[in-house]
Amino acid sequence: MTDQRIAVVTGANQGIGYALVxxxxxxxxxxxxxxxxxRNPERVAAAVAQLNRRANQARVExxxxxxTDGEAVARLAGELGVVDIVVSNAVGPLEPGxxxxxxxxEFVDVANLGAxxxxxxxxxxxxxxxxxxxxxxxxxxxxQLPEELWGRFDGxxxxxxxxxxxxxxxxxxxxxxAAQGWPEWINLPSKVAQxxxxxxxAAERRERDLAESxxxxxxxxxxxxxxxxxxxxxxxxxxxxxxxxxQPIVDLILSDRVDPAQxxxxxxxGKVVDWKPSTPL
Ligand SMILES: NC(=O)c1ccc[n+]([C@@H]2O[C@H](COP(=O)([O-])OP(=O)(O)OC[C@H]3O[C@@H](n4cnc5c(N)ncnc54)[C@H](OP(=O)(O)O)[C@@H]3O)[C@@H](O)[C@H]2O)c1
Numbered sequence: 001m002t003d004q005r006i007a008v009v010t011g012a013n014q015g016i017g018y019a020l021v022x023x024x025x026x027x028x029x030x031x032x033x034x035x036x037x038x039r040n041p042e043r044v045a046a047a048v049a050q051l052n053r054r055a056n057q058a059r060v061e062x063x064x065x066x067x068t069d070g071e072a073v074a075r076l077a078g079e080l081g082v083v084d085i086v087v088s089n090a091v092g093p094l095e096p097g098x099x100x101x102x103x104x105x106e107f108v109d110v111a112n113l114g115a116x117x118x119x120x121x122x123x124x125x126x127x128x129x130x131x132x133x134x135x136x137x138x139x140x141x142x143x144q145l146p147e148e149l150w151g152r153f154d155g156x157x158x159x160x161x162x163x164x165x166x167x168x169x170x171x172x173x174x175x176x177x178a179a180q181g182w183p184e185w186i187n188l189p190s191k192v193a194q195x196x197x198x199x200x201x202a203a204e205r206r207e208r209d210l211a212e213s214x215x216x217x218x219x220x221x222x223x224x225x226x227x228x229x230x231x232x233x234x235x236x237x238x239x240x241x242x243x244x245x246x247q248p249i250v251d252l253i254l255s256d257r258v259d260p261a262q263x264x265x266x267x268x269x270g271k272v273v274d275w276k277p278s279t280p281l
Contacts, residue, residue, distance in 0.1 A: 004032055005029070005032040005033075005058075005084040005085070006032070006033045006035065006080055006081075006082075007021075007028065007034045007035065007058075007084060007085035007086075007087070008037060008076070008080060008083055008085070008122070009021050009034070009035070009036060009037065009087040009089055010037050010038075010067050010087065010089050010090040010114065011037075011038060011039075011067070011090025011091060011110075012037055012047065012089065013038035013040070013043040013044050013046070013047035014038075014043070014227060015224070015226035015227060015228065015242055016224055016226060016245060017089040017090065017135075018036070018047055018242065019241075019242035019243050019245065019246040020087055020089065020246045020249065021034050021036045021047075021051070021060060022052060022243070023246050023247070024058065024085065024253070024254075025051065025057045025059075025060050026054050027057075027250060028057070028058035028254075029056075030057065031058075032058035032059070033058060033059050033060075033061060034059070034060045034061070035061050035062075035063050035076075036048055036051075036060055036062050036063070037062070037063045037064070037065035038064065039064065039065065039066040039067070039090075044062040044063070044064055045062055048060055048061070048062040067088070067090045067113075067115075067117060068110055068114060070113070070117040073114075073117040073118060073122075074120075076121075077121035077122050080125070081125065082127045083122060083125055083127065083130065084129070084131070085130060085131045085133075086118065086126065086130070086132050086133065087131075087133045087134075087135065087253075088115045088118035088119070088133070088134045088135065089135040090110050090114050091107075091110060091111050091228050092106045092109070092110035092111065093106070093107075093227075093228070094107055094186065094187060094231075094232075095231055096232060100184060100186050101172055101173055103186065104172045104186050105169070107186055107187075107190060108186075108190060111190045111191075111194060112165045112190055115134050115194050115197055116158065116161075116165075116197055118134070119132070119134070119197060119198070120158070123201055123205075126214060128212035128213075128214060129212055129213045129214055130214050130215075131214070131215050131217075131253045132201075132215070132216045133215075133216075133217055133218070133219055133249070133252075133253060134194050134197070134198050134217075134218045134219070135218070136191050136195050136198070136218040136219065136220060137191045137220050137221075138220040138222075138268055138273050139188055139191045139192075140191030140192050140193075140194055140195035140218065140220075140266060141195065141273060141276070141277075142154065142192065142276050142277070143276075143277050144183065144188045144189075144191070145183065145188070145189065145192060146181040148181055149180075149181050149182070150276070153192055153196035154196070154275075155203075156196065156200060157200050157204075158200040158201055160200070161193055161196045161197045161200055164193065165190075165193045168182055168189050168193075172186065194218060195218045195275065198217065198218040198264065198266075199265075202217070202264025203264065206264060209258075210258065210263060213258045214258065215252075215253075215258045215262070215263060216264055217252070217262060217263065217265055217266070217267050218265070218266045219249050219266070219268065220266060220268035220273060221240070221242075221245040221246065221249060221268075222239075222240055222245055222268065222269070223238060224239055224240050224241070224242055225239045225240070225241060225242075226242060248268075251270065252267060
């Protein structure tokens with residue numbers, strides 16, 4: 001029996017993931033462990049080396065994890081055993097002006113398959129009272145899709161979400177996505193699918209989790225100045241730094257209490273973002 005808590009964050013060698021590791025380590029105890037993961041060994045080592053270390057903070061360990069490799073995700077989950085905090089955060093590059101068909105595979109493999117592998121591998125290993133979080137976006141709500149597509153993601157199982165993601169990916173490749181109503185910007189269906197995947201997992205374990213103060217949720221960091229956002233927006237005057245953006249997320253993660261109204265939902269700055277529009281479109 002140990003009091004050590006273990007946190008693991010994906011895509012954590014830069015951006016929001018890096019800031020999450022830094023803040024978790026600063027707020028957790030010296031006996032705790034925060035595992036900073038990323039796909040590239042040099043970038044992971046450099047990130048661990050540059051962390052701003054405070055006295056009495058948790059230990060940070062770097063691990064190479066390419067989230068598109070489902071076996072590697074399952075292996076890391078097996079090695080770590082029971083975990084307390086899991087944050088699926090990794091996202092691949094997306095460039096404006098490059099055809100969706102040329103980018104959809106890497107983007108979906110990292111953001112969607114990656115999140116799905118994390119939910120599947122780490123969900124069953126979450127300690128009672130743990131936190132299973134996917135960094136998604138306020139853009140991950142049904143409102144971003146035409147109403148005829150809502151049923152594909154609403155009230156469905158994780159397997160269903162996985163199937164829809166593959167159908168959408170195939171439609172992007174065969175040029176039928178627009179005719180089926182899918183938005184051109186592949187970030188939108190991808191984020192809706194991440195939030196739907198979390199909702200599906202949460203629906204299955206809600207009762208037990210709430211009895212044990214365990215939280216499964218997706219979060220939105222808001223607009224943050226990072227590599228992922230820079231190509232898409234001109235005005236960063238309202239954007240947060242990664243260090244500021246992670247504060248409400250870490251507050252949520254380290255809170256002793258789980259609000260049943262937030263369980264399974266998309267949370268931004270401590271508030272639930274409606275999955276469906278509250279007034280008819
Ligand atoms: N920035 C925003 O304004 C904003 C807004 C809403 C939501 N979000 C969400 O926040 C999350 C983090 O985004 P960010 O802005 O921090 O992005 P970022 O700065 O581009 O960082 C993405 C991280 O994911 C890693 N990654 C890419 N492919 C990977 C793979 N196959 N396996 C493991 N890691 C991989 C990257 O590693 P490399 O360095 O090796 O490429 C990097 O560490 C994403 O889910 C994003 O959609 C961001």
